[in-house]
Each structure stands twice: as structure tokens, then as C-alpha cells.
Amino acid sequence: MSELTQLTLAQARDAMAAGEFSAVELTDAYIAAMEAVRGLNCYLLETAGRARDMAAASDARRAKGDVGALEGVPLAVKDLFCTAGVPTTAGSHILDGFTPVYESTVTRNLWDAGAVMLGKTNLDEFAMGSSNMTSYFGPVTNPWQRRGDAAKLVPGGSSGGSAAAVAARAALAAIGTDTGGSIRQPGAFTGIVGMKPTYGRCSRWGVVAFASSLDQAGPMTHDVRDAAILLGAMAGHDARDSTSMDRAVPDFEAALSGDIRSLRIGIPRQYVMDGTPPEIDALWRQGIEWMRQAGATIVDIDLPHTKYALPTYYIVAPAEASSNLARYDGVRYGLRVAGDSIQEMYENTRGEGFGPEVKRRILIGAYVLSAGYYDAYYLKAQKVRTRIADDFHAAWEKVDTILTPTTPGPAFAQGEKMDDPIAMYLNDIFTVPASMAGLPAISVPAGLSAEGLPLGLHLIGRPFDEETLFRVAGVLEDAAGFDARPALMAKGA
Amino acid sequence: MAGDWEIVIGLEVHAQITVKAKLFSGAAAAFGAQPNEQVSLVDAGMPGMLPVLNGAVVRHAVRTGLALGAVINLHSVFARKNYFYPDMPQGYQISQYELPIVGEGELTIELADGGTRTVGIERLHLEQDACKSLHYQHPNKSYIDLNRSGVALMEIVSKPDMRSAAEAAAYVTKLRAILRTIGSCDGNMQEGSLRCDANVSVRRPGASLGLRCEIKNLNSIRFMRDAIEYEAARQIAVIEAGGKVAQETRLYDPDSGETRSMRSKEDEQDYRYFSDPDLLPLNLDQSYVDELRDTLPELPDARKQRFMADHGLSSYDSSLLVADRETADYFEAVADGRDAKLAANWVISEMPAQLNRTGNALACSPVAADALGGLIDLIADGTISNSIAKDVLSDMFDSGKPAAAIVKERGLEQVSDSGALEAAVAKVMTDNPERVADYRAGNNKLLGWFMGQIMQASQGKANPQLVNQLLREKLAG
Numbered sequence: 001m002s003e004l005t006q007l008t009l010a011q012a013r014d015a016m017a018a019g020e021f022s023a024v025e026l027t028d029a030y031i032a033a034m035e036a037v038r039g040l041n042c043y044l045l046e047t048a049g050r051a052r053d054m055a056a057a058s059d060a061r062r063a064k065g066d067v068g069a070l071e072g073v074p075l076a077v078k079d080l081f082c083t084a085g086v087p088t089t090a091g092s093h094i095l096d097g098f099t100p101v102y103e104s105t106v107t108r109n110l111w112d113a114g115a116v117m118l119g120k121t122n123l124d125e126f127a128m129g130s131s132n133m134t135s136y137f138g139p140v141t142n143p144w145q146r147r148g149d150a151a152k153l154v155p156g157g158s159s160g161g162s163a164a165a166v167a168a169r170a171a172l173a174a175i176g177t178d179t180g181g182s183i184r185q186p187g188a189f190t191g192i193v194g195m196k197p198t199y200g201r202c203s204r205w206g207v208v209a210f211a212s213s214l215d216q217a218g219p220m221t222h223d224v225r226d227a228a229i230l231l232g233a234m235a236g237h238d239a240r241d242s243t244s245m246d247r248a249v250p251d252f253e254a255a256l257s258g259d260i261r262s263l264r265i266g267i268p269r270q271y272v273m274d275g276t277p278p279e280i281d282a283l284w285r286q287g288i289e290w291m292r293q294a295g296a297t298i299v300d301i302d303l304p305h306t307k308y309a310l311p312t313y314y315i316v317a318p319a320e321a322s323s324n325l326a327r328y329d330g331v332r333y334g335l336r337v338a339g340d341s342i343q344e345m346y347e348n349t350r351g352e353g354f355g356p357e358v359k360r361r362i363l364i365g366a367y368v369l370s371a372g373y374y375d376a377y378y379l380k381a382q383k384v385r386t387r388i389a390d391d392f393h394a395a396w397e398k399v400d401t402i403l404t405p406t407t408p409g410p411a412f413a414q415g416e417k418m419d420d421p422i423a424m425y426l427n428d429i430f431t432v433p434a435s436m437a438g439l440p441a442i443s444v445p446a447g448l449s450a451e452g453l454p455l456g457l458h459l460i461g462r463p464f465d466e467e468t469l470f471r472v473a474g475v476l477e478d479a480a481g482f483d484a485r486p487a488l489m490a491k492g493a
Numbered sequence: 494m495a496g497d498w499e500i501v502i503g504l505e506v507h508a509q510i511t512v513k514a515k516l517f518s519g520a521a522a523a524f525g526a527q528p529n530e531q532v533s534l535v536d537a538g539m540p541g542m543l544p545v546l547n548g549a550v551v552r553h554a555v556r557t558g559l560a561l562g563a564v565i566n567l568h569s570v571f572a573r574k575n576y577f578y579p580d581m582p583q584g585y586q587i588s589q590y591e592l593p594i595v596g597e598g599e600l601t602i603e604l605a606d607g608g609t610r611t612v613g614i615e616r617l618h619l620e621q622d623a624c625k626s627l628h629y630q631h632p633n634k635s636y637i638d639l640n641r642s643g644v645a646l647m648e649i650v651s652k653p654d655m656r657s658a659a660e661a662a663a664y665v666t667k668l669r670a671i672l673r674t675i676g677s678c679d680g681n682m683q684e685g686s687l688r689c690d691a692n693v694s695v696r697r698p699g700a701s702l703g704l705r706c707e708i709k710n711l712n713s714i715r716f717m718r719d720a721i722e723y724e725a726a727r728q729i730a731v732i733e734a735g736g737k738v739a740q741e742t743r744l745y746d747p748d749s750g751e752t753r754s755m756r757s758k759e760d761e762q763d764y765r766y767f768s769d770p771d772l773l774p775l776n777l778d779q780s781y782v783d784e785l786r787d788t789l790p791e792l793p794d795a796r797k798q799r800f801m802a803d804h805g806l807s808s809y810d811s812s813l814l815v816a817d818r819e820t821a822d823y824f825e826a827v828a829d830g831r832d833a834k835l836a837a838n839w840v841i842s843e844m845p846a847q848l849n850r851t852g853n854a855l856a857c858s859p860v861a862a863d864a865l866g867g868l869i870d871l872i873a874d875g876t877i878s879n880s881i882a883k884d885v886l887s888d889m890f891d892s893g894k895p896a897a898a899i900v901k902e903r904g905l906e907q908v909s910d911s912g913a914l915e916a917a918v919a920k921v922m923t924d925n926p927e928r929v930a931d932y933r934a935g936n937n938k939l940l941g942w943f944m945g946q947i948m949q950a951s952q953g954k955a956n957p958q959l960v961n962q963l964l965r966e967k968l969a970g
Contacts, residue, residue: 082541095540102534104541206541212770241543242772320770323575326584327538331637342635346577369575369765378767 002029005169009226016072023072027055030074033170040141042164044079046119054116068114069233076171078162079120081107082206090208091125091135094328094353096335104206105238106217113233121161125355127210130427132160134357142411143168143486147452153411156186162220163190173221179214181431184443188406188456191445194220195227198464199438200245203238209324211317214435224473228252255467256474261295266399270306280405283447287457290479299399303391308384309433315368315381322365389437401472404430406443406456434460442473446480499698500725502661503653507646508678509686510553516621516645517544524684528638536642538582543771550645553677554594560671561614563598565782571772575765580623590766593618602663613652622646658721662714670793673817682713693724704740720745724752804833819855826862847890860889868896909956918963921946
């Protein structure tokens with residue numbers, strides 16, 4: 001394994017600035033790494049040729065003194081972002097043969113900052129899942145294994161391919177999308193940092209939509225500093241997305257002062273849940289202690305509507321998805337399965353094109369929006385959503401950041417929980433409330449489970465105050481000192 | 494039709510807003526482009542594409558609401574109307590459902606008996622147009638033309654306040670005049686920029702409302718009248734035969750003059766409306782609305798009253814002139830400093846004939862208002878007669894020359910020289926002594942014959958008033 005792939009984004013950036021190696025050399029190391037971990041199925045498409053061209057162009061720019069914030073940085077892109085001239089699948093059969101002629105704003109921003117695209121990563125179909133098991137292109141294998149157990153584990157989802165690629169050192173960093181936890185949960189499962197910014201911080205233009213009021217792009221990186229750097233390049237107002245906020249993008253990296261002595265950290269009572277494994281509780285208590293030792297004030301807070309967040313999410317997100325996915329009808333692009341009438345063509349195309357989890361959510365979504373059920377489900381869910389946001393709003397009177405676990409447990413084996421959607425949905429129990437309120441949140445690797453699997457701690461911040469969030473996350477990261485490596489990497493595979 | 498039935502009509506008018514771009518995309522929205530030439534990624538429903546509201550559309554909707562005396566809702570919301578159809582690429586239409594941009598207003602129509610009726614406006618909302626399926630290119634496939642996909646429409650919904658097909662026609666005519674006056678819709682029904690759906694029911698006077706049928710996509714006022722009349726008669730026949738009207742959507746076939754069932758109420762889709770999460774609620778400032786109110790042009794009703802009061806025009810002529818802003822503006826330019834009734838006559842009758850003959854619209858008329866004014870001046874000062882002037886106007890359309898130049902070139906000046914006219918009168922009297930005798934014996938009708946002889950001899954140039962006067966004098970002996 002190349003030394004080059006052991007660096008963080010910040011280290012690689014600084015080394016290239018110092019002339020220690022070129023973007024082409026760094027990219028070649030990652031192309032080799034991608035090939036080496038093909039067994040994990042984290043990339044749906046490797047774009048090695050394009051990566052080399054982009055790296056060469058980057059070196060040429062650098063030679064002229066034209067250096068972007070991500071100059072020469074090789075990245076993996078979740079295959080939910082439309083990339084011009086590069087097939088985009090959303091992990092679904094229904095987008096068969098679809099190659100966008102347009103580039104999503106977020107990826108456009110990355111390339112404009114000098115980054116290099118390594119390839120498109122695997123994901124749960126249309127980002128619907130917490131395991132990456134619902135991908136039409138097969139599951140992703142987590143580079144981590146339980147101690148003394150060769151069972152293949154999931155990397156979490158839906159940004160499972162991006163998480164596994166970073167954890168397996170097959171990308172310097174990656175971008176994902178988070179609707180209810182799809183960046184943070186796989187981040188926790190693979191021992192990397194996963195960050196979801198405030199809703200409206202990154203443009204959704206060109207990102208295949210799952211649930212429009214929740215979807216948000218974010219960075220998946222080796223450490224907090226890398227996340228701050230990457231988000232800085234991804235973010236920004238986009239007139240083509242009406243929900244993108246016209247706010248300046250601060251220097252997030254500069255916010256990592258390491259000093260949280262003036263800050264108040266909130267600990268929500270309602271996040272203590274029955275059935276949470278003791279090791280999760282223990283890690284959370286450890287996190288609280290780290291914060292206290294760093295000089296922050298610990299404040300117990302109430303977020304009384306927390307228990308309604310998950311059920312509410314599973315009304316709102318499918319409702320939006322049922323409508324967002326109506327455009328996949330076989331008429332204009334993607335899969336078309338012929339039929340004798342237009343109705344039959346729709347049925348055949350959507351019947352074959354969508355997998356079971358997507359169908360389940362479309363059915364749930366259509367149901368909760370239908371006449372006679374709308375008030376009881378969708379409208380009620382919208383009201384509860386407002387209450388959840390109000391809870392957080394009240395909390396910001398008392399605290400600056402909120403600390404919780406990221407997930408109720410470590411990565412599970414491929415195939416587990418597949419017959420029990422509710423158990424699967426519970427993966428998002430700690431991440432969904434911040435999504436419902438549109439708040440920035442980050443998962444930081446903080447420890448290992450008894451079985452030797454990574455666990456994450458989760459911080460939630462004020463809207464558009466990612467700077468404070470990164471600052472606290474940096475301190476948490478330093479305190480945790482997480483330096484374990486996945487079994488796969490330890491074996492030098 | 495039995496006199497003891499009352500017809501109840503409500504109209505939903507879909508007016509295409511006169512803007513260059515579509516409601517939520519930057520693609521052009523012009524009529525007549527080749528299929529799929531005016532399509533953005535948003536209009537085609539491509540993955541990850543997002544709608545962005547066109548501000549010019551909002552402005553037109555608010556101005557239209559103000560022109561209808563309606564409530565402007567400072568907070569309105571876009572909603573998705575979900576259904577599958579190949580002409581709906583996103584799988585949903587973005588429309589407004591619970592919170593439209595414009596609320597209740599009203600519109601006054603004139604009735605045949607000279608009275609008026611105030612028709613309530615229920616609401617005006619913004620929505621996307623669908624695209625078009627083409628069925629004739631292939632024996633068993635349909636093609637899709639996305640040009641209209643996402644074009645901005647205003648749906649203007651009336652209350653069920655109209656009581657005859659004629660009233661419905663008057664309503665659409667009036668609404669169209671208002672839309673044209675403020676420039677929010679060109680009102681061109683042939684090109685589909687204005688279409689209506691008519692809700693028709695019948696009842697015994699004083700009874701509660703009957704079950705209604707909705708007749709879809711009426712694209713001319715005449716079709717609408719015919720469709721409503723047919724539909725009302727059909728419903729009455731059903732009830733009088735002991736049957737019941739079924740609530741349903743019907744289509745009008747202009748060839749047969751009949752309506753036929755398209756789908757019954759049971760087949761109505763559940764559109765699963767919900768607010769569009771890709772678009773923020775539309776919030777307007779009162780100052781924005783006030784500014785649009787202050788800059789609204791004079792509306793047809795007010796202008797008509799002014800034409801009647803200031804120019805002494807009839808109600809009928811004034812209504813014709815204010816039917817669209819261009820005609821009214823043109824008339825005012827012609828009438829400025831001239832005899833308004835004369836100007837109105839030429840704008841209402843002679844101009845349309847020439848525009849029609851030469852295939853022009855008033856907006857791009859080869860004869861501008863000041864040119865027509867020049868012609869009218871020549872009539873007013875006696876240089877040419879009214880009938881010569883019609884010939885001159887035709888020449889003006891063809892040659893583009895001013896009236897005075899044509900009159901001069903062709904020697905069309907009216908002969909008002911009494912010496913020349915006296916000679917002409919003397920000649921015709923000398924040539925026809927027996928008719929002179931007849932006239933003097935009391936056959937006054939012969940005056941017209943003498944007039945005709947002189948006008949013919951002068952090729953129409955003789956001043957008819959002077960000839961008339963001279964003839965009366967000389968024939969009297």
C-alpha cells in the first residue's frame with residue numbers, strides 16, 4: 001500500500017503545495033487502491049482515465065500558480081450526484097443507461113476547486129436505506145470486521161460506498177448525501193467523519209432527489225479538518241436551487257481553534273432510550289466527560305418531541321419520494337420495459353426498475369398523501385416536524401452544541417435486519433431529529449465496540465453555525481484519539 | 494328549451510402568461526417552434542433538476558388579480574398535483590392548491606337587455622402547462638413534444654354566477670379584454686393561449702344547484718357557447734325523461750356539435766396534493782402590490798366610460814374599441830384633435846377590413862395612427878369624399894404612402910369649385926330636358942339620378958354637398 005494513501009486531505013494538500021509529490025502521483029496511488037479493494041464493491045464506476053486527465057490538468061494549473069482549495073485532491077462521489085458525461089445510476093436499475101449532460105452544482109464546485117474525480121460510489125437505491133443492501137448493484141462490504149469473525153459487515157447507508165472507499169483508503173475523501181442519517185451513520189460504521197451541513201448550505205441542483213425537504217450533501221473524510229476543508233468547497237448559494245441559502249461560506253478550517261471553554265454542550269434526556277446497548281451509553285458518557293475536561297459546560301436539555309422524529313420522518317420522506325420518483329416512467333430516459341399500453345409500460349418499467357425498499361417507500365408515501373389519510377398522516381407529520389424544530393430552537397437558548405450517540409449500535413452483518421424494516425429504520429433514531437429540523441450535524445469516530453468495530457459520537461449545531469460544530473468536533477476528535485484501522489487495512493489487503 | 498329551467502355556469506379560464514420564459518425554467522415559451530426545441534432540463538423532468546420561480550410571472554398574476562379587483566394573497570404556496578401521464582414529465586404538475594396567489598374578485602358583464610351582471614371570481618392561481626402527445630407520426634407509437642411543458646398559466650376560476658351561454662361568452666370576452674389591456678395574456682384562443690373549461694348544471698329556478706358536468710378544453714368562444722347550449726339541453730332532456738345527470742367530465746366535439754363523456758366522477762384521480770418542497774412559499778411585500786396597483790393601466794370598463802363621456806361614442810362602439818389595449822390606444826391616437834366619431838368609424842370598420850385583406854395585425858399595421866389621421870383630415874376639410882377615402886386607404890396599405898400624396902398623385906381632390914360644378918349641372922340639364930321637366934312636374938326622386946350623373950362624370954370627385962345644393966337651385970328653375 002502506498003504511503004500516499006495514508007495521508008489526510010489536509011496533509012496531501014500541504015505536501016503537494018510543498019512540491020513533495022504531484023496530483024498525478026497521488027491520483028495514481030488512489031487508482032491502484034481502488035483496484036485493490038474492488039472486492040468491497042464500493043465503486044460502481046471507476047473513472048481512472050478521467051482522474052488522470054484531471055490530475056494532469058491540476059498539476060498544469062499548479063505550475064502556473066493557479067491553486068484551488070482542493071487542488072489535485074482525488075475524491076469519490078456518491079452516485080446520486082449527476083456528473084456530466086459519466087453514467088449516474090442512483091443505485092437503481094431504473095436509470096439504466098442514463099448519462100447526464102449536466103454536472104451537479106456541488107461536484108461542479110469541487111472540480112472548480114481543483115479536485116479530481118476517482119469514480120462514482122455505491123449507495124442504497126435512491127439513497128433509501130441504512131445498510132447499502134438495497135443497491136441494485138449489490139451490497140458494499142465494510143472494510144471493518146468483528147474481532148475474530150470473518151462475517152461481511154455492512155458499511156451503513158445510504159452513502160455506504162463513499163464511507164467504505166474512504167475507510168479503505170481508496171479515496172482521499174468522498175462526498176455523500178444525508179436525508180435522515182445517510183452520511184453520519186455510515187461514517188460511524190466505518191470509523192470516519194461524516195458531516196451533514198445545514199439544509200440549504202449546499203445546492204441540491206443535479207442531485208437525484210429522494211426527499212427534497214431533507215436531502216443535503218456533505219463531506220465524508222478521515223478527520224474533522226478534512227471535513228471542514230471539503231465542505232468549504234462544496235457549499236455556496238445556487239440560484240438554481242430555490243432552497244439554497246444566500247449566505248457567505250465561512251472559512252470552516254479556520255474555525256478549528258481547539259478551544260471550547262466558553263461553550264455549553266447540551267445532553268438531551270430523551271436520547272436515553274430503552275434497549276440502547278450499554279456500550280453506546282458508555283461511549284456517550286465518555287464523550288460527555290471529554291467535553292467537560294476540555295472546559296465546556298455540560299447542560300441537560302429536553303427535546304420532548306424526539307420520540308416522534310423517526311415515525312414522522314418515515315411519513316415525510318416517503319411522501320416526498322413517492323412524488324420525486326414519479327418521473328422515472330420509462331418515457332424519456334433510463335429503463336423502459338415495453339407494454340401494450342402506456343399504463344402497462346409504466347407498470348412494467350417501474351415494476352422491474354425499482355427494488356423492494358423503493359417500492360415500499362413509494363407505497364407508504366402515496367398512501368400518506370392520499371385523500372382521507374392526508375390529514376392523519378402527512379399534515380400531522382408536518383405539524384410534528386414544526387414541534388421538533390421548536391424543541392431545538394428552545395435548546396439553543398441554553399446550549400451551543402448538542403452531543404448524542406450517532407447510532408444505536410455498530411455495523412451489522414450483511415443480510416441482518418433485512419426482514420424487519422422497522423429494526424432497519426431504527427438505525428436512524430439519533431440522526432433523524434437533526435434532519436427534520438434542517439440542522440448541521442457531524443459524526444466523529446470515538447471508540448470501538450466490544451467486537452472491535454468503530455462507534456461514532458454525534459454533534460448537532462445551530463443552523464448555519466457549522467463553524468462551532470467543527471470546533472467542538474475537532475476537540476472531541478482529539479480527545480477520542482481514534483486511530484484504529486479496519487482489519488482489511490491492517491492485513492495490508 | 495323549456496322556460497322553467499335555469500342554466501348555471503362557472504368557468505375555469507387557463508390563460509398563458511405573456512412572458513419570454515416558462516414558469517419554473519429559463520426555456521423559451523414562444524408559439525410555433527419545432528417539437529422539443531424549447532425544452533430545458535427542468536421541463537424534461539431530468540433527475541436532480543429543480544424549479545426556480547420566474548418573477549415576471551408573479552408580477553403578471555398580481556396585476557391580473559388587481560385588475561379583477563381581487564384579494565392579493567401575500568403568502569401563497571406551490572403544490573404538486575401528482576398523476577402519471579406522458580405529457581407530464583415530472584409525474585406531477587406544479588400548481589397552487591390551498592393557498593393561491595389571488596383570492597376572490599369580480600368582473601362585470603353587460604347583458605343583452607342592457608343590464609349588467611357581476612360574476613364572482615373564486616381565485617386565480619399559477620400552474621405549469623402540460624406538454625403535448627403527437628399521435629400521427631407512427632402507427633402504434635405516440636411522440637411527445639415538450640415545448641409547452643412548464644409554460645406559465647394563470648387559472649382564473651369564476652363562481653357559478655352565469656346563467657346563459659351568452660353570459661359565459663360575455664365573461665370570456667370581457668376577461669380577455671382585461672388580460673390584453675394589462676398585457677398579462679395575449680388572449681389568442683387559436684394558439685391555445687386562452688382556453689376554458691365550463692362547469693354546467695341546470696335546475697328549476699330557486700332550487701339548489703344541480704349536479705354539474707365539466708366540459709374540458711374549449712378553445713374558442715363560439716365552441717364554448719355551442720358546447721354550453723348543447724350540454725344544458727342534454728341535461729334538461731335527461732332530467733325531463735326521468736333520469737339523473739351524472740357528475741362527470743365531458744369533451745366537446747366541434748364537428749358534431751355534441752359533448753361526450755370523458756370520465757366519470759368515480760374515475761377521478763386522487764392527485765395527492767402537497768406543498769412542493771423544492772419551492773419556498775411565495776411571500777410578497779404589500780409595497781410591491783401597491784406599486785403594481787399604482788402602475789396598472791386604465792382598465793377597459795373605465796376607458797369605455799371615458800370614451801362615451803368624452804367622445805360621445807355609443808356603448809357598442811366603445812366596447813369594441815376597448816376589447817384590447819392596442820385598438821383603444823390606436824383609436825385615441827387617431828381621435829386626438831379630430832372628430833372622434835369619424836375616427837371610431839374608421840378604426841372599427843375600415844381598418845379591420847384592410848388589415849384582414851392584407852393579413853396584418855393592428856400592432857404591425859402598415860398604416861399607423863397618424864397616417865389614418867391624415868386621411869381623416871382630408872375628409873374633414875372636404876379635400877376628398879368618404880367613398881374616395883376608402884379607396885385611398887386601400888392604396889395606403891399597398892403603397893405605404895401618406896393619404897395626401899396619393900390624393901395628389903391620382904388627382905382625387907374633391908371638386909368644390911362652384912363654377913366647374915355649375916357648368917356640370919348645366920350640362921346634364923341641357924342633355925336631359927325631359928327629365929328636368931319631369932322633376933319640375935313633381936318627381937323629386939329624380940334628384941338622385943341627376944346626382945349620380947354628375948358624380949359619375951366627375952369620377953366621384955365632385956363635392957356631393959355642393960352638387961346637391963346646386964341641383965336643387967337650378968332644377969327649381
